[in-house]
Amino acid sequence: MQYRAYNGIPATDLADVRWQKSHRSNSQGNCVELAQLPDGSVAVRNSRHPSGPALVYTKAEIKALIQGAKAGDFDTLIA
Template sequence: MHQAKNGTPASSLREVEWHKSDLSNPSGNCVELARLPDGGVAVRNSRHPHGPALIYTPAEISAFVQGAKRGDFDYLTD
């Protein structure tokens, strides 16, 4: 697989397994994540599985997950 870049069509990331949270909305309104071969993470909108994927480095996704666990983004759901 070539190096994925932001905006790569998610459907072209064929060697990945997409996952979504068990807390996802039953109508499919959620984001899905997939680990890339280089250790990065791709993110896509589950309603548009063939649309563009955002690509994050391991350091970027780690910082985001740690911040989410700490509650840094809780204000977004208030």
């Protein structure tokens, strides 16, 4: 089953930000990209759909996600 994103803002509305992705991203373009916004929040988008929705999170939410990933909290998702 394929899911469609119904929330977020068009990433094209964030034209003045610098998107970055992990150096571990593969050459197939299957990447998650993040951009810091002027208010300090962080936008997240799928590199395969650069104009598709960007989800915006607080710095605290992104910090919790990164810490959880480093701790292995999501390892079952990629097993």
